Amino acid sequence: MTTEAIAPPSTKSQVLRSFDVTDFPALNGLEEEWRFTPLKRLGDLVKATSLTGAAPSVEFGDLPDGVTVSTADDVDPVLTPFDRVSALAYGSAAGVTVIEVAAEAEPAEAAVIRLVGKGGDAAAARTFVKVGNFAKATIILEQSGSVTLADNIEVVVGDSAQLTFITLAEWDRDAVQAQHVKIRVGKDAHVQHLQVTLGGDLVRQFTSVEYAGRGGDAELFGLYFATAGQHQEHRQLVDHSAPDCRSNVGYRGALQGASAHTVWVGDVLIRATATGTDTYEINRNLILTDGARADSVPNLEIETGEVAGAGHASATGRFDDEQLFYLMARGIPEGEARKLVVRGFFAELINKIPVEGLRERLGDTIEARLVEAGS
């Protein structure tokens, strides 16, 4: 277990930003942002200046009314890359997959889009999600297959729109992904992002949020489960520059097996202009076996005293033997009891998914991983 406070990153608002990968110095692993990441396992994503592999294929069935998926040569970026890998993804992506929800549309069902990796050389991809003003939609992005991928997902949520955005990383065990998710929250808009990471060898996802106007509300939830050998890293940067906006970050992870490693770094920046901000971030980790390691670093940088609320918390604990005893004392076998506790640990997050089939599938997947890892 590691929880540490580091000096307030006064440079968070001033870091190098560029669309050109060569503007960024080569990574050596000593950079603050990369110190937890096993760079070796990132393969070509570390040094390449362009990627030529085939991007994951984009697959979808019937889309609900109001939602369209298309490809474009380019789209005005919302994410100005702030590290080498996101610039690499921007520069190398052959096109942009555009998922659009029409203004004022309220699709009755969730739109499900699958990104399927077919292996091969390291690749880049860009996905752009555009939700029109006053629209209300649920979009589910399922990522599976095998990849070595640098990709950017840019999300623009229009004024007064509501988006539930679920991204699932259910990659094959050999997959490597370095992803940036950038969300721009419109005036009075509400976005709820649930980031689920179960698969892959190394998955590093950096989610950043900015507010285009007053009254925006961003909820960033994450659920991850790392088993032996997996590295799962989640970073967030919530940049409060508009007044009266809200952010709520809640990530939960379970770790099981030798050298399972998870990293959570939550940065929240409240600028002098962002009076009335209400923000909270929490990370909780459940370590199921010896040999796993969870790093958890919350950072809060506040430049105004006039906030409605600002807090953070981080807790990493071992499996609670008292819970196990209580359940077993009611006749429940140990394996079953462990499943109950772990499912319970994630229940609050899983229950936020508005699609019953997906809730059940995730619950089952988590249980299967618990057994597969040989508890």
Next chain:
Amino acid sequence: MSTLEIRDLQVSVKLPEGELKPILAGVDLTVKAGETHAIMGPNGSGKSTLAYSIAGHPKYEITGGSVTLDGVDVHELSVDERARAGLFLAMQYPVEVPGVSVANFLRTAKTAIDGEAPKLRTWAGELRGAMEKLQMDPAFAQRNVNEGFSGGEKKRHEIMQLELLKPKIAILDETDSGLDIDALRIVSEGVNRVRATGETGFLLITHYTRILRYIKPDFVHVFVGGKIVEEGGPELAERLEVEGYEKFLTRA
């Protein structure tokens, strides 16, 4: 008819450094179905150690003697196997299990104890009935196990499990602690309903005599210094009410 036999039981608590600290110094007790035994004693006398070591809590190590349930050596069984064999422990401090609803928990426990899932058609009614009897709001079933429960709710939840799981031997560890007088009455009525079936033997652990006004014990055992120092009928409890444990403490 079931019998729990405790013979010369010696138990130590495992300290964090791995050392063993002896708590029980040879306990002999026989509990038969239909009987209610009260174990009374001052704080620190080892009453809870007796309860938790019978249930199989990993913090305790049995260093001598035996506990058998209908001839089966309980030490050979894991915690869940003991419960399925018919042992039940109502805990003094029931544990929170976040994210697991009471309904899900009870159904899972009932399935484990009975060896088959309760019939969907009758289970909902059985659960509702059990909750009503303990004057619990139906919404209770959807709350997370023990999370945010008041002291009274925790104990009513324990007794609800007792009624639903129908054990052969039930150990109630300070079930009266943390209860106001109304809750104590409700909880006692629940225990008395199970007693009335005559199929469960009770080991009622308490510091105070108050609960014994509602649940009349057949036998009273005074526990001091990790062993039973005096035994008698219900009249012994009344004596303790007046005299306290002073006399036994000085003798021990």
